[in-house]
Amino acid sequence: GNSVTQMEGPVTLSEEAFLTINCTYTATGYPSLFWYVQYPGEGLQLLLKATKADDKGSNKGFEATYRKETTSFHLEKGSVQVSDSAVYFCALSALTGGGNKLTFGTGTQLKVEL
Amino acid sequence: DSGVTQTPKHLITATGQRVTLRCSPRSGDLSVYWYQQSLDQGLQFLIQYYNGEERAKGNILERFSAQQFPDLHSELNLSSLELGDSALYFCASSSGRGRTEAFFGQGTRLTVV
Numbered sequence: 001g002n003s004v005t006q007m008e009g010p011v012t013l014s015e016e017a018f019l020t021i022n023c024t025y026t027a028t029g030y031p032s033l034f035w036y037v038q039y040p041g042e043g044l045q046l047l048l049k050a051t052k053a054d055d056k057g058s059n060k061g062f063e064a065t066y067r068k069e070t071t072s073f074h075l076e077k078g079s080v081q082v083s084d085s086a087v088y089f090c091a092l093s094a095l096t097g098g099g100n101k102l103t104f105g106t107g108t109q110l111k112v113e114l
Numbered sequence: 115d116s117g118v119t120q121t122p123k124h125l126i127t128a129t130g131q132r133v134t135l136r137c138s139p140r141s142g143d144l145s146v147y148w149y150q151q152s153l154d155q156g157l158q159f160l161i162q163y164y165n166g167e168e169r170a171k172g173n174i175l176e177r178f179s180a181q182q183f184p185d186l187h188s189e190l191n192l193s194s195l196e197l198g199d200s201a202l203y204f205c206a207s208s209s210g211r212g213r214t215e216a217f218f219g220q221g222t223r224l225t226v227v
Contacts, residue, residue, distance in 0.1 A: 032213035043116065043204060043218040044157075051213065089157065093213040101147060101170045102206070102216055104157045 002027045006090045006105035013080055013112050021075040021108045023064075023090035031094040033057075033066050033073040034102070038087045047075075047088070080112045117141065120205050120219035128227055132193040135222045137205030139186055143217075145169065145210025146188040148180055151221070152201040163188055164210045195226045 007022040025031065032051045036044040048057035053068035062077045073090060090105040117140035127133055139146050148160040159172035163182035174180075177195075182188045192199060202223050206216035 030213075032215070034215055036218075043118075043220045044206075045116070046215050046217065049215055093215065095213060100145075100208075100210065100213055101159050101162050101172065103159070106156045 002031070002092060002094050002103045004090050004092055004103055004105035006088075006108055009087075009107070009109035011108060011110050013110070015082055015112055015114055016079045017112075019075070019077040019080045019084075019110070021088055021090075021110070023073045023075065023105060025071050025073065025090075025092050027071075027092055027094045027103075029094055031092040033064070034091045034093070035062070035064055035073070035075050036089040036091060036104075038089065038107070040086070044089060080110070082112045082114060085110055085112045116217040116219065118205060118207050118217050118219035120203075120222050122222060123220065124223050124225075126225045126227060127195060129195055129197060131195050131226075132191065133195065133224065135190040135192070135203055135205075135224075137188045137190070137207075137219060139188070139205075139207030140217055143207035143209055144186065145208045145216075146182055146186070147206040147208070147216055148174075148188070148190050149204040149206065150201050151204060155201075157204075160190070169210070192224070197226050200224055200226045 034049045035047040048059040050057040050066035056065045087107045119138040145164045160174040162170040202221045206218045208216040
C-alpha cells in the first residue's frame with residue numbers, strides 16, 4: 001500500500017537557520033505530493049503541493065521538489081522564523097480502489113527559537 | 115478559513131455514550147474524509163465519501179459509522195465510547211476527482227471521561 005515516511009521530530013532551530021524536513025514515499029502509480037502545516041490548536045492547512053515529477057511547490061518561503069527517482073519530497077526553507085513553529089505533515093494522494101484518500105506521514109514538530 | 119465547517123468544536127462525554135460529529139464541506143466539493151488524530155497514533159484515515167457513497171475505508175472501528183447526505187454534509191457517529199476514543203477528529207473535503215488536495219476543518223476535540 002501507499003506510505004509516507006518523514007523525519008522524526010522535534011526539530012529545534014534558531015531563527016534565520018536553514019530548514020530541511022525529509023520526506024520519502026511509497027506509492028503505486030503517480031501520486032500527487034503535499035506538505036501540510038498544523039499550528040497549535042488548529043486544523044491542517046495546505047502549505048504547498050506538486051503533482052508530477054520535477055515539479056517544485058512553493059509558498060511562504062517554503063519549497064519542495066517532487067523527485068521521482070528518489071521518491072522524495074523534502075521540505076526546505078532558507079531562513080525560518082519563530083512564527084514557523086508548528087507540526088509539518090508530508091502527504092500523498094493516489095488513486096486506490098476508486099478512492100483518492102490522502103496518506104500522511106507521522107508529522108514533524110518544528111520549534112524555532114530566538 | 116478553509117471553508118470546511120465542523121461542529122461541535124469540543125465535546126465531553128462519558129464512556130458508553132454515543133456522539134455525532136458534523137461536517138459541512140467546502141462549496142462545490144463532493145468528497146468528504148474523516149481523520150482521527152491522537153498523540154500516540156498520529157493522523158489516522160477513517161473513511162471517505164464521494165457524492166453520498168462510501169469510497170474508501172481506513173482504520174475505522176465497527177463502533178464508528180459515517181454517512182454523507184444529499185446536501186453533501188457528513189456525520190460521523192461514535193458509539194459505545196471508550197477512554198481511548200478521546201482524540202481530535204478532523205473532516206476534510208476535496209473535489210474528489212483525481213489526485214487532489216483536501217482542505218481541513220478545525221476539528222472536533224472529543225474527550226471521553
